[in-house]
Amino acid sequence: FMGDRCYLVTFRQVDPFFVIGLEDPSNPKVLGWLKIPGFSRYLHPYDQDHVIGIGQETGKVKISLFDVSNVSDPQEIDKEIVGVDGEWSDSLVLEDHKALLFDKSKNLLVIPVSIAGMDSTWQGAYVFNISLSEGLVLNGNVTHLENGIDPWEIGYWVKRSLYIHDVLYTISNKKIKMNNLENLELIKEIALS
Numbered sequence: 624f625m626g627d628r629c630y631l632v633t634f635r636q637v638d639p640f641f642v643i644g645l646e647d648p649s650n651p652k653v654l655g656w657l658k659i660p661g662f663s664r665y666l667h668p669y670d671q672d673h674v675i676g677i678g679q680e681t682g683k684v685k686i687s688l689f690d691v692s693n694v695s696d697p698q699e700i701d702k703e704i705v706g707v708d709g710e711w712s713d714s715l716v717l718e719d720h721k722a723l724l725f726d727k728s729k730n731l732l733v734i735p736v737s738i739a740g741m742d743s744t745w746q747g748a749y750v751f752n753i754s755l756s757e758g759l760v761l762n763g764n765v766t767h768l769e770n771g772i773d774p775w776e777i778g779y780w781v782k783r784s785l786y787i788h789d790v791l792y793t794i795s796n797k798k799i800k801m802n803n804l805e806n807l808e809l810i811k812e813i814a815l816s
Contacts (some may be wrong), residue, residue, distance in 0.1 A: 624645075625668050625674075625814045626671070627644065627645050627646050627741075628642060628643065628644060628645060628654075628691075628694070628754035629641075629642075629643040629645055630642060630643070630666050630674050630689075631662075631666070631689065632662060632663045632666065632676070632678075633716065633810075639656055639657075639658050640656060640657040640658075640659070640663065640676070640689060640697060640699075641655075641656045642655045642691055642694045642695075642697055643722050644658070644694070647679070651781060654695055655691075655693070655694050655695040655696055655697050656692040656697070657689070657697045657698065657699065658741050659687075659699050660680050660795065661678055661679055661680025661681070661685045662678045662679060663676035663677060663685075663687060663791050664677065664678045664679070664717045665677045665717065665720050665723070666679070667720070667723060667724075667725060667778045669688065669727060669753075669755075670727065672687045672690065672691055672692035673688060673689060673691065673692075673700075673755065674688075674754070675687070675688060675725065675732070675753070676689060676714070677716050677717065677723070678703075678717065679713075679715065679717070680704055680789055681704070682712075683704050683705055683706040683711060683712045683713040683808045684705040684706070684712045684714045684717075684734070684736060685702055685703070685705075686702065686703045686705075686706070686732070686734070686748065686751070686757065686759055687699050687701070687702045688701045688702070688755075688758060688759060690701050690755065699809075700755075701757065701758030701759050703751065703759040703761065705736050705738065705749060706738050706740075707740075707757075709740050709741060709766075710736045710737070710738055710739060710740040711739055712736055712737060712739075713736070713737045714735055714736050714737070715734075715782060716735070719798055720750070721753055721783070722735050722782060722783060723783060724733065724783075724784045725753075726784070727753075728756045728801060729786070729804075730752045730753055731750070731751075731753070731757070731786070731804075732750075732751040732752075732754070733748050733749070733750050733751070733784040733791070733793075734748065734749055734751075735747070735748050735749075735780065735781045735782060735783075735784070736748065736749045736764075737780065738775070739743055743774075743775035744775065745766065745768070745769060745774065746767075746774060746779070746781065747764050747765050747766030747767065747781050747793070748764060748765045748781045748784050748793045749761060749764050750762045750763050750764060750765065750768075750778055750791065750807060752783065754798045757813070762786075762807065762808075763807040765793050765800055765802055765806075765807060766781070767779040767780070767781055767793065767795045767797065767798050777796075778796040778797045778816075779795050779796075779797050779798070780795055780796075781793045781794065781795050782792070782794060782795060782796070786804055788805045789803065790802070790803065790804060790807060790810060791803070791804045791807070795815075796815065796816070797813050797814065797815055798812050798813060798815055799812065799813045799815065800812045
């Protein structure tokens with residue numbers, strides 16, 4: 624819900640993204656819709672005329688940026704699919720919206736991601752720059768997995784992220800990592816157990 628509008632998806636394989644007018648709450652009206660591949664499971668406001676969608680397409684995490692300034696003709700203006708052919712990906716954001724870190728003033732979007740293929744598994748946080756002029760741009764990633772650790776050891780899976788000044792903190796059950804927010808260079812890590 625944003626102002627007198629509601630944005631929703633019906634969670635099918637083809638994403639019907641709806642804009643609903645609530646000027647008269649007892650008589651809601653569909654103002655516009657958009658059908659695109661995949662589906663969104665979580666919607667988050669970017670600003671009054673734009674919405675971030677996080678879901679899946681072809682078994683991979685999909686992040687969308689929707690323009691809803693024309694309510695009768697919403698558009699997906701950018702998208703990012705996490706993973707390549709032969710891989711699947713997932714994100715805790717799809718089940719727990721508190722796992723998302725978004726700050727419009729810093730053009731920052733961070734989500735925990737798990738990626739698996741035939742021969743490899745990876746888990747960590749994907750760090751994006753997000754803006755209306757550039758769309759979604761992957762800045763890099765941070766993982767808590769180390770050599771010798773089973774990648775399915777979920778204690779090392781990143782669950783939350785936050786920032787203080789110019790430091791990105793990623794948090795798993797086993798450690799906290801601090802990385803430079805600009806270039807993601809490691810500053811320090813702290814073992815929790």
